Amino acid sequence: DTEVTQTPKHLVMGMTNKKSLKCEQHMGHRAMYWYKQKAKKPPELMFVYSYEKLSINESVPSRFSPECPNSSLLNLHLHALQPEDSALYLCASSRQGLRTEAFFGQGTRLTVV
Amino acid sequence: DAKTTQPPSMDCAEGRAANLPCNHSTISGNEYVYWYRQIHSQGPQYIIHGLKNNETNEMASLIITEDRKSSTLILPHATLRDTAVYYCIVPLGAGGFKTIFGAGTRLFVKA
Numbered sequence: 095d096t097e098v099t100q101t102p103k104h105l106v107m108g109m110t111n112k113k114s115l116k117c118e119q120h121m122g123h124r125a126m127y128w129y130k131q132k133a134k135k136p137p138e139l140m141f142v143y144s145y146e147k148l149s150i151n152e153s154v155p156s157r158f159s160p161e162c163p164n165s166s167l168l169n170l171h172l173h174a175l176q177p178e179d180s181a182l183y184l185c186a187s188s189r190q191g192l193r194t195e196a197f198f199g200q201g202t203r204l205t206v207v
Numbered sequence: 208d209a210k211t212t213q214p215p216s217m218d219c220a221e222g223r224a225a226n227l228p229c230n231h232s233t234i235s236g237n238e239y240v241y242w243y244r245q246i247h248s249q250g251p252q253y254i255i256h257g258l259k260n261n262e263t264n265e266m267a268s269l270i271i272t273e274d275r276k277s278s279t280l281i282l283p284h285a286t287l288r289d290t291a292v293y294y295c296i297v298p299l300g301a302g303g304f305k306t307i308f309g310a311g312t313r314l315f316v317k318a
Contacts, residue, residue: 098250125304136294136308137251150305184250188304195241196306198250 100185100199115202117168117185126168129184137184175206211295216313225282227312229295232276242280244291285316
């Protein structure tokens with residue numbers, strides 16, 4: 095199984111809502127990532143987890159809250175988002191080390207209204 | 208930390224080789240070069256990576272210059288399905304976890 099599965103595929107939420115994005119992989123990878131991608135732009139790194147611990151936070155606003163409950167699962171909790179947070183949110187995973195490629199999910203397309 | 212420079216767009220005729228260049232002149236000795244591509248509305252897909260030797264897999268070949276300051280991704284027989292944005296990346300940070308995407312090269316394969 096070389097898949098990274100993201101749910102839901104599409105999400106519409108109001109600015110006062112709380113929602114969560116979910117990412118799952120069963121490749122035994124111990125590094126997991128969240129990226130945000132706006133239309134016609136490259137993906138932007140948000141968070142990196144290594145062995146279920148947050149190792150990189152690219153100065154992401156606190157309305158985005160990541161969580162890694164176990165080695166296979168990564169969540170992104172959303173609260174009080176703004177319309178400009180509408181984007182494609184991508185999850186990825188990789189093995190540890192310098193020689194490892196990342197596997198990406200198909201993303202969750204988020205619209206904030 | 209190495210950064211990469213790629214042309215914004217390229218065209219290629221179907222069936223011909225597509226050669227996508229990347230400049231990474233500040234790369235250090237133990238940093239790898241990775242290539243990913245992103246087909247419209249899909250997640251990025253890993254293609255190939257290398258350190259200093261040329262590499263080949265079922266998708267592509269990677270040619271890295273001897274001084275490691277640049278590399279070329281070669282798709283030997285491009286098809287319409289290879290139309291995508293191609294990203295050349297040198298992962299940053301301890302452990303190489305910071306995979307930062309630049310603007311990439313938009314490759315158009317034309318019939």
